[in-house]
Amino acid sequence: MTIYDIAKEAGVSGSTVSRVINNRPGINAETRKRVQAVLAKYDYSPDEAARGLVSRNSGMIGILVSDIRNLHYIEGAYIIEEKMLESGYCSIILNTGDDSGGRAGYIKLLASRRVKGAVLIGSSFGTPDIEAAIQLHLPSVPVVIANGRLDLPNAYSVVADERGGVHEAASYLLKKGRKDIIYLDGLDTPSNAEKRCGYIAAMEEAGQACRVVGTDGTYHGALSVFASILDSGERVDGVIAAVDIIAMGAERAAYDRALRMPDDISIIGIDNSPYAELSTPRLSSLDTKLSQLSTACADTLLAVLGGREAERVSIIRPSLVIRET
Amino acid sequence: MTIYDIAKEAGVSGSTVSRVINNRPGINAETRKRVQAVLAKYDYSPDEAARGLVSRNSGMIGILVSDIRNLHYIEGAYIIEEKMLESGYCSIILNTGDDSGGRAGYIKLLASRRVKGAVLIGSSFGTPDIEAAIQLHLPSVPVVIANGRLDLPNAYSVVADERGGVHEAASYLLKKGRKDIIYLDGLDTPSNAEKRCGYIAAMEEAGQACRVVGTDGTYHGALSVFASILDSGERVDGVIAAVDIIAMGAERAAYDRALRMPDDISIIGIDNSPYAELSTPRLSSLDTKLSQLSTACADTLLAVLGGREAERVSIIRPSLVIRET
């Protein structure tokens, strides 16, 4: 079914139908009503691809998520998707995976769909090859990166001040009299580097020794790493973990050894994901304000898309949520 | 940039460029090479919308998710998205929310994008109004519903045998000597009704009294409901919950009252979501095989799209994962 089928049945021409569909003025009320009746009869929906072709507007935006396994990011994608849909944009959400090589391919895919804008979720998108791919394939549509930086004229950033947030978290523990605070790191991303810096800065300012331990970023990985630290007899009375899931691994290791939280040991995760509230004991966590950050991404994109001004870099301040650890 | 720009620079006609792009045979090797060089120079990607217009193939499928708050479903959407992308299909993932009224609008939206197929995730899509909307807007593309039923010639179902699974879970507890097993229900969905039936059947077969208690499906809601049950002095030594998050609320209530699991009370959740493994103590759960189910949805859709035969109804057998509760 096309507008011409509608036109025939309403006894008008295709362009009249088009005008009615698009609410253009200058049409006889009678005619309009007649066309609308036929439209309603079939509950007709025009082919968006065809209309995009002529109006040069696909009505679509792309959302790239770096890691599907990170539910945190997925949630952000959904928040953005929902906000964009409210403004009439359809989203193509793609999970690019960690594979840095294939990333450019996803940018190209978005370009082939002629998206009007894009949001990249995750600091790992802030790399030179992504920058090059955007320059090549999406040079003239706004690109918003969540939690990362991109040095491009069409790029916008919305970042959480993770360094400052972690600094605050470490200071909090220090103030509570903790001495031996270790930092459980995650995968090697720009975002995690920021957090680590915040920890190191806070510890050095307080004249305490730093202790950064790497993990593979998984619950089980963190659990075994932290378990062996506890079993080694090393003194630890505070933990800050790069993400909640790592903190939960540590929490479990402590729990298994009957350590009381937060008396014997205090653990703080990062992200304040749903996990935090659900763990036992409830995990204290640095809230990086995912939903606020996602909303800001959508707002920024919408602003630029609407021809309005937008901040080149928006900063979200994390806040500490103290629960039972 | 269009294929004509490429054509001009390569000194050929548009159709030749089109042929090269689509790997059509019957082109002089020299010419092909020349065109490819220009294509590569600009890393050109053809407008998929325009291509879809003529080839009558949008290359897109739609994925509707009923409830964004259910991370479980979102994960399923991603698995499907990924599989479809491997086969060259782009997904439009939409979060329809619980609002049954607006659902039809989403179906229409997919229709306007001329999707080649759709996957509806969640039993709540198995309603007459959705059926009508599909009949009206997507009468001739395959629609796969995950965990629900749709009585339509173009519909396919992939369902987990939740009734059987819950029956097995209840039987397991009964075999372990539990007498007072209560069932914590969730929201009113067809899927939850199935589960409840499994519980009731198992209890009746064993000659035990049933006790179904409603919750609002949230962690906190379940926690307070179950807490008051425990505090009322009612005897409970077993719990089956409609979803893991409810089970975790119950778990926490038990934990707060120093009940030992599984000695004093045994709790089994449903879905075996990531939460289950991460909770303390680790939650036993009925694995409804989300990833297997999602994969089956994608496979079914791909099969029909590829002109192959596909099961009208595929059934996935859940399995019990016993952990620490």
Place this chain on the structure above:
DNA sequence: CTGTTAGCGCCTTCAC
């Protein structure tokens, strides 16, 4: 082997 022509479904001049 390659170019020309027509048309996918829609919108936008431009006449009438």
Place this chain on the structure above:
DNA sequence: GTGAAGGCGCTAACAG
């Protein structure tokens, strides 16, 4: 106020 014609970027059929 309305219709006819042309074109968006691309592919398919038909010539040559």
